[in-house]
Amino acid sequence: MTLLEVDGIDVSYGDLQVLWDASMAIAEEDSVVTLVGPNGAGKTTLLRTLSGLLEPSAGTIEILGSDISTRPAEEIVDLGFVHVPEGRNLFDEMTVAENLQMGSYRHRDEFEETHAEVVEMFPVLEERREQKAGTLSGGEQQMLAIGRGLMAQPDILALDEPSGALAPQLAERVFEKIEEISTDVTVLLVEQHVDRALELADRAYLLENGRIAAEGTGSELLQSDHVVEAYLRG
Ligand SMILES: Nc1ncnc2c1ncn2[C@@H]1O[C@H](COP(=O)(O)OP(=O)(O)O)[C@@H](O)[C@H]1O
Ligand SMILES: [Mg+2]
Structure with missing residues (x-):
């Protein structure tokens, strides 16, 4: 197909x-x-x-x-089909963990499993889970935006x-x-x-x-x- x-x-x-x-x-x-x-x-x-x-x-x-x-x-x-927009479009006032959670709304029951895969790929997102997205560096924000997209499977x-x-x-x-x-x-x-x-x-x-x-x-x-x-x- x-x-x-x-x-x-x-x-x-x-x-x-x-x-x-x-x-x-x-x-x-x-x-x-x-x-x-x-x-x-x-x-x-x-x-x-x-x-x-x-x-x-x-x-x-x-x-x-x-x-x-x-x-x-x-x-x-x-x-x-999941689109990570130009300029990342994160929820700046929300934490890294909350941003990842927003990505998983379609598959809440599989949250733990998907989250584990995403933070394995981007360990920095686990290290900074309580940090507000708007205070991350540019590279970290991009990793978060991609990670949030992956949370939607x-x-x-x-x-x-x-x-x-x-x-x-x-x-x-x-x-x-x-x-x-x-x-x-x-x-x-x-x-x-x-x-x-x-x-x-x-x-x-x-x-x-x-x-x-x-x-x-x-x-x-x-x-x-x-x-x-x-x-x-x-
Ligand atoms: N919301 C909009 N309203 C009017 N014109 C737009 C809008 N967004 C983009 N454009 C125009 O559409 C063209 C293509 O833009 P865009 O798709 O953003 O290109 P690229 O992503 O390749 O840089 C540009 O001429 C841009 O000015
Ligand atoms: Mg463009």
């Missing part, structure tokens, strides 16, 4: 069309599917549409075989620029964690760090000006003249 199938969607904000005939797919065997592209290309808009926060004016979206084009966001989470975890605003060393730690997560959960990774994101990708899409400008395996895109010239040189 195809985990995700986006076919020819158009998406607009009012009169401003941002996505044009965009198509992409995640196959069951994919571990990481990457969406790269410059600032303003429409990457976040695409993720928000997949999450049910925006409705396409044309085209179809299927997640795990269900058409989601007109479904509310909660139902899309229930289908197994997704089949597909969509991460919008998880390395954003992090120093290179911390960004690398995040990429290592993504690799680890992707052995269990399919990751849809949106990134501006084109080289690292393509290295991780089984399948990759380049979005430019709201259109899919290239697609292929991660290594195909890494070697494409267009990608090298526009994003990797210099």
Whole structure:
């Protein structure tokens, strides 16, 4: 089965069309599917549409075989698609533990088990469980945002620029964690760090000006003249 199938969607904000005939797919065997592209290309808009926060004016979206084009966001989470938004969107005044708890509302009965898995992956979240999320460092906040997403037991975890605003060393730690997560959960990774994101990708899409400008395996895109010239040189 195809985990995700986006076919020819158009998406607009009012009169401003941002996505044009965009198509992409995640196959069951994919571990990481990457969406790269410059600032303003429409990457976040695409993720928000997949999450049910925006409705396409044309085209179809299927997640795990269900058409989601007109479904509310909660139902899309229930289908197994969980979106960790750009800028993390944590509850700053709540503790780390409370933030993780908020992530698990779908599976309260399995809280202990899932929580144990998440803190095993991110031990810092256990060390800092009573600390308010807003007082964590940028890297810790990103780990918490990802951990909270995992608490919902997704089949597909969509991460919008998880390395954003992090120093290179911390960004690398995040990429290592993504690799680890992707052995269990399919990751849809949106990134501006084109080289690292393509290295991780089984399948990759380049979005430019709201259109899919290239697609292929991660290594195909890494070697494409267009990608090298526009994003990797210099
Ligand atoms: N809420 C909004 N209202 C109007 N225009 C928006 C809104 N959000 C994003 N846009 C516009 O849509 C385009 C794509 O933005 P976005 O999806 O955030 O791109 P990316 O994530 O690739 O940087 C940009 O031109 C941006 O200004
Ligand atoms: Mg964005």
